[in-house]
Amino acid sequence: MELRKLGRTDVHVTPVAFGAWAIGGWMWGGAERNDAISAIRKSVDLGMTSIDTAPVYGFGLSEEITGEAVKGIREKVQILTKFGIKWDDTRGEFFLATRDNQGKSIDLYSYSARESVIRECEESLKRLGTDYIDLLQIHRPDTTTPVEETMDALNTLIDQGKVLAAGVSNYDVPLMERASRTTVLASNQVAYSMLRRDIENDVVPWCRENNVGILAYSPLQRGLLTGKFSPDHKFRDGDARGGLSWYKKENIISVNNFLDRLRPLAASKDATLAQLVLRWTLQQPGITCVLAGARDPEQVLENAGTMNFTLNDDELDFMNKELNKLEMVS
Ligand SMILES: NC(=O)c1ccc[n+]([C@@H]2O[C@H](COP(=O)([O-])OP(=O)(O)OC[C@H]3O[C@@H](n4cnc5c(N)ncnc54)[C@H](OP(=O)(O)O)[C@@H]3O)[C@@H](O)[C@H]2O)c1
Numbered sequence: 001m002e003l004r005k006l007g008r009t010d011v012h013v014t015p016v017a018f019g020a021w022a023i024g025g026w027m028w029g030g031a032e033r034n035d036a037i038s039a040i041r042k043s044v045d046l047g048m049t050s051i052d053t054a055p056v057y058g059f060g061l062s063e064e065i066t067g068e069a070v071k072g073i074r075e076k077v078q079i080l081t082k083f084g085i086k087w088d089d090t091r092g093e094f095f096l097a098t099r100d101n102q103g104k105s106i107d108l109y110s111y112s113a114r115e116s117v118i119r120e121c122e123e124s125l126k127r128l129g130t131d132y133i134d135l136l137q138i139h140r141p142d143t144t145t146p147v148e149e150t151m152d153a154l155n156t157l158i159d160q161g162k163v164l165a166a167g168v169s170n171y172d173v174p175l176m177e178r179a180s181r182t183t184v185l186a187s188n189q190v191a192y193s194m195l196r197r198d199i200e201n202d203v204v205p206w207c208r209e210n211n212v213g214i215l216a217y218s219p220l221q222r223g224l225l226t227g228k229f230s231p232d233h234k235f236r237d238g239d240a241r242g243g244l245s246w247y248k249k250e251n252i253i254s255v256n257n258f259l260d261r262l263r264p265l266a267a268s269k270d271a272t273l274a275q276l277v278l279r280w281t282l283q284q285p286g287i288t289c290v291l292a293g294a295r296d297p298e299q300v301l302e303n304a305g306t307m308n309f310t311l312n313d314d315e316l317d318f319m320n321k322e323l324n325k326l327e328m329v330s
Helices: 033-045 061-069 114-128 147-159 173-182 203-209 249-268 273-282 297-308 313-325
Strands: 016-019 050-052 078-083 093-099 105-110 133-138 163-169 185-191 213-217 289-293
Touching: 016 033, 016 297, 033 061, 033 297, 061 114, 078 114, 114 133, 114 147, 133 147, 133 185, 147 163, 147 173, 163 173, 163 213, 173 185, 173 203, 185 203, 203 213, 249 273, 249 313, 273 289, 273 297, 273 313, 289 297
Parallel strands: 016 050, 016 289, 050 078, 078 133, 133 163, 163 185, 185 213, 213 289
Antiparallel strands: 093 105
């Protein structure tokens, strides 16, 4: 698979990457470890060698599984991980009350002060079983720490060779401007899908103008855009999707109707709906990489197939026209 350069750094990622949130189980109603390991290995075999994880995904579990899966093939993969969402520290800014995979209550805090960034990086290296991280990203803004302090900590880790490039996630334009004055900003990881396009107004133009990569997360809107959910689908305990407005009955019906209208195009490309949706996302201006979450090798095989075809202008126009007709309730 082709590799794409992240901004002005020397780090490259695959246009479709393996998203490792669900394999940590947290907010996804659990996950199967063996399936997860096979999924990552399948991803690498298919050339989808970039893997995006985070400490908070399963409170260390996603990173641990990633480390186990890439043991012996570290040089073939690009590991993208994060810091700054803490479950074992109450400094910083309260972010979310949640439950771990065992149902225990946990409060999450955004905290990215210098010593915390350095410590978190060491912990990630240990869990991942590696001595370097390709891209280390702040997971979400921390209003209690100056952006410059966080970016300077990333510069230290780059100087030490523990991190190859610095990235941000969920940053708006003013925060990216500040970050890029302190470090060479590789990328911003942001929510982007056919159903969630607000970054097109500000983040995308800024990143294009300033040569900063965009990693699009939840491109399948957490599975909704595969068309596999029936309107009365019951999610497992601990699967947060059940509480999201995207998954209201009316919205599942509207999205499935929209996807049905895309089926003839998908068939003509010998593609599935998920592949068509991922391909559309990847071909939008400024998008460097789509992070496609997957739980098992079958989903990986399908998602990696996004690279086997392209959409021409007429096909993109047709999809956009159908998308404009889609109405969702909030
Ligand atoms: N920086 C951030 O704040 C942030 C936030 C969210 C995500 N992310 C990153 O972005 C990645 C991707 O986003 P995401 O995982 O939220 O959502 P996503 O990629 O839109 O959806 C992933 C989920 O959809 C289902 N799925 C995926 N491929 C499928 C296929 N081919 N057929 C059927 N079902 C399929 C799977 O769940 P089921 O099998 O359970 O349906 C999978 O876990 C994450 O893994 C994470 O690395 C980052």
